[in-house]
Amino acid sequence: MAVEKEIRVPDIGDFEDVEVIEVLVSAGDAVEREASLVTIESDKASMEIPSPFSGIIGEVAVSVGERVSEGSLLVRITTSDAEATAEPIAASGDAAAPEVGHPPAPNGESAARSDIATHTSTTKAGEAGTISGSVSAAQPARKIAAPASPPPTPAPAGRIAHASPSVRRFARELGANLDLVPGSGRKGRILKQDVQDFIKRALQQGGTPSPFENVLQVAPARSIDFAEFGEIEITPLNNIRKIAARALHRSWVTIPHVTQFDEADITELEAYRKSQQAEGEKRGVKLTALTFVMKAVVSTLKAFPQFCASLDESGESLILKRYFHIGIAVDTPNGLVVPVVRNVDRKGLFDLAAELAEVSERARNRKLTQADLSGGCFSISSLGGIGGTAFTPIVNAPEVAILGVSRHFLKPVHRGDQFVPRLTLPLSLSYDHRVIDGAAAARFTTKLRDVLSDVRNLVL
Numbered sequence: 001m002a003v004e005k006e007i008r009v010p011d012i013g014d015f016e017d018v019e020v021i022e023v024l025v026s027a028g029d030a031v032e033r034e035a036s037l038v039t040i041e042s043d044k045a046s047m048e049i050p051s052p053f054s055g056i057i058g059e060v061a062v063s064v065g066e067r068v069s070e071g072s073l074l075v076r077i078t079t080s081d082a083e084a085t086a087e088p089i090a091a092s093g094d095a096a097a098p099e100v101g102h103p104p105a106p107n108g109e110s111a112a113r114s115d116i117a118t119h120t121s122t123t124k125a126g127e128a129g130t131i132s133g134s135v136s137a138a139q140p141a142r143k144i145a146a147p148a149s150p151p152p153t154p155a156p157a158g159r160i161a162h163a164s165p166s167v168r169r170f171a172r173e174l175g176a177n178l179d180l181v182p183g184s185g186r187k188g189r190i191l192k193q194d195v196q197d198f199i200k201r202a203l204q205q206g207g208t209p210s211p212f213e214n215v216l217q218v219a220p221a222r223s224i225d226f227a228e229f230g231e232i233e234i235t236p237l238n239n240i241r242k243i244a245a246r247a248l249h250r251s252w253v254t255i256p257h258v259t260q261f262d263e264a265d266i267t268e269l270e271a272y273r274k275s276q277q278a279e280g281e282k283r284g285v286k287l288t289a290l291t292f293v294m295k296a297v298v299s300t301l302k303a304f305p306q307f308c309a310s311l312d313e314s315g316e317s318l319i320l321k322r323y324f325h326i327g328i329a330v331d332t333p334n335g336l337v338v339p340v341v342r343n344v345d346r347k348g349l350f351d352l353a354a355e356l357a358e359v360s361e362r363a364r365n366r367k368l369t370q371a372d373l374s375g376g377c378f379s380i381s382s383l384g385g386i387g388g389t390a391f392t393p394i395v396n397a398p399e400v401a402i403l404g405v406s407r408h409f410l411k412p413v414h415r416g417d418q419f420v421p422r423l424t425l426p427l428s429l430s431y432d433h434r435v436i437d438g439a440a441a442a443r444f445t446t447k448l449r450d451v452l453s454d455v456r457n458l459v460l
Contacts, residue, residue, distance in 0.1 A: 002078050005053060007037065009072045016069045020062050024048075024186065025075065029057045037074055038062060039164060048164055055079030163190035171195050240335040251397040256433040259392045259404075262445035264452040266292075266408060267423045272455045276349075285354040289425070290328070290382050293405060294352060295458050296451040298324045298345045301378060304444050306436060308377045310398040318435060327376035327396060328356065330363040337363050338396060340376040384408065384425075393430045400435045403448075404428035425452065 022039035025031060036048040059076040062068060162185075163171070163178055170192055171178050181198045183190040226232050237245070266289065273287055280287045301308040301324060310319045324345040327338040339359045344352060362368055379396040382405040393404040406426035412419040427448065431441050451457040 002080065004058060004076055004078050005055075006076055007049075007051060007053075007074050009040075009049065009068050009070050009074060011070055017067050018069070020064055020066045020068060023060060023062065023064055024189075025057050025060060027057050027059055031055065031057060031077070036164065040068065048166070049074060051075075051077065053077055053079040162188055167192055167195060174199050238334050240332075240337065244335055244337075247397070248394050251394050255395050255397060257392070257395060257430055258433045258438065258441065260429045260431070260438070260441040260445050261390050262427045262429070262442075262449055263411075264425045264427060264449040265413070265422050266425045266452050269452055269455045270408075270423050280350065280353070283350050283354070285350055285357060287349060287353050288356070289384065289408070290380070290405070291349050291353045291356060292452065292455070292458070293380060293382070293403075293425075294326055294328075294341070294344050294356075295349065296448055297326060297378060297380065297403060299451050299458065300444060300448045302345075303447055304440065306440065307401045307431070307444055309400055309435065310377075311400070311432075311435065315434075321377045323377060325375050325377050327379035327399075328359070329379065329381040329393075330360050332364045332366075334366065337368060337373065338376070338379055339363050339368055339372045340374065342375065378402070380405065388426075390426050390428050393428060395430055395432055400432040401441075401444075402430050404430065 018040045020038055021041045024036050024038060031037070031051050031054065033052065033054045034050045037051050039048050041047075055077040056079075057075055058078050061073040061075060068074070162183060167190055168178065171181070171190075174195060176195050176198055178190060178195075181190050181194050182188075184194050185191045269292055270289065273289060273292065276287050305320050306318065308321050308324065310321070311317070312319055323343065325340050325342045326344045327340045329336055329338050339362070341352065341355055341359065347355070359368075359372065362372070376396065376399060378399055379393075379402040381393045381402060383391065384405050384407045386407070388406045389409075390406055391404050393402045395402050404427070406428065408423055408425045410421045411424040413422040427445055429441055429445050429448075
């Protein structure tokens, strides 16, 4: 025998006068016990209200944007007599919980609040109005079930994910980007099964991911017609910039970057460099400060071999390199390139200066070969000829560290009972935190600083 029951907002704790942000059923839908009916949101979290019975929705009494409290009527449902006498289930209270590792936001707000807010605004825009109606005997009921999984709806480019807080939390735990997950639920809603299927497909297509593999993906940027705001000019990127952009983006999103800053006193080093200018002119080369930095880096790498390394493909082993090929970032009219100077440890200062000048010239004339750009174990990016006090260079994968060098400056240093001017070189060491700890990075820059402060250390 069919029985009509009213489903009202259950005891939801301290929540009162909360907003309905989603209505998940329509009149005529067949729902199963525990299937979600509506989603409500307070100023602290959101939760789904499940159906305590299986049956056919006769009337939906709320719409998106309305405010409800305990006891407010949500829907009327026609159910069987046996179902109506069964013990009702309690509300799931599926509140969005903060992500592990992140402290609660002020006033107890959930760390997932921004996701919920964005989701709410999208829902309001797309589902305004009251959803109501009556059941027709001639109209077949549309079945709403928690485990139902019709063919997934492809995820539109740049769309905002439509998912419940519990599914969002589940996706975060698996490292899945909901913006890329196709939804099989009503109106493209993403279900837990959709997230599981998405992860399975990713594993099948790319193999088993290593513990260090990037599982976060970036959703496409929103298309903007900038001509609406004024005059524009479109300049296509050249191939060098396109290649560099892809490599830099890949490194930035797959490597957890940290940068250690330090300063080296190069007063004596600069005095020695100037004393060798005459010899350099005889040899037809210019002895630059960068040449000394290259030698100092090699000396430091020998003391800290984990900086001269790469992770293997599994991400479970470190490949230590016993050679010292140093990549040098060169600014060219067509973009940044990083040619590699090989066996820096085996070459003298003048030989390095000559090779550095030669490879830089070939880079500017676009005459580098693939061999010139491969095989590096550590990179240096020097902005000393331009300016700046510090910056965060991006690790040149598959390397695990890169040194940034800024313009040197005079700094007053207290010595004895007075301040004396000392020539100071800013150092910025970016490193892969999966491989290198902060303490090791600080020791590396300290060692490098000591080597640069006394030119005699270069021969040790």
